[in-house]
């Protein structure tokens with residue numbers, strides 16, 4: 129491996145520790161729930177999820193779990 133690549137890997141590891149560098153505004157995630165798999169999306173800073181609970185509440189276990197996972201990296205519209 130050339131020294132340039134080694135430097136890139138080190139920098140990538142450093143960046144991965146610095147969550148505030150990342151600003152996620154679009155995302156699609158399949159989540160394996162206890163009964164079904166659900167698909168949650170982030171588009172233009174707004175969540176969508178195909179589960180029933182989300183339809184009535186605009187928030188659900190899946191979007192809340194993603195917010196917890198991606199804390200500090202999401203660009204959410206309010």
Ligand SMILES: [Zn+2]
Pocket residue numbers: 166168177178179181182188189190191
């Ligand atoms: Zn959901």
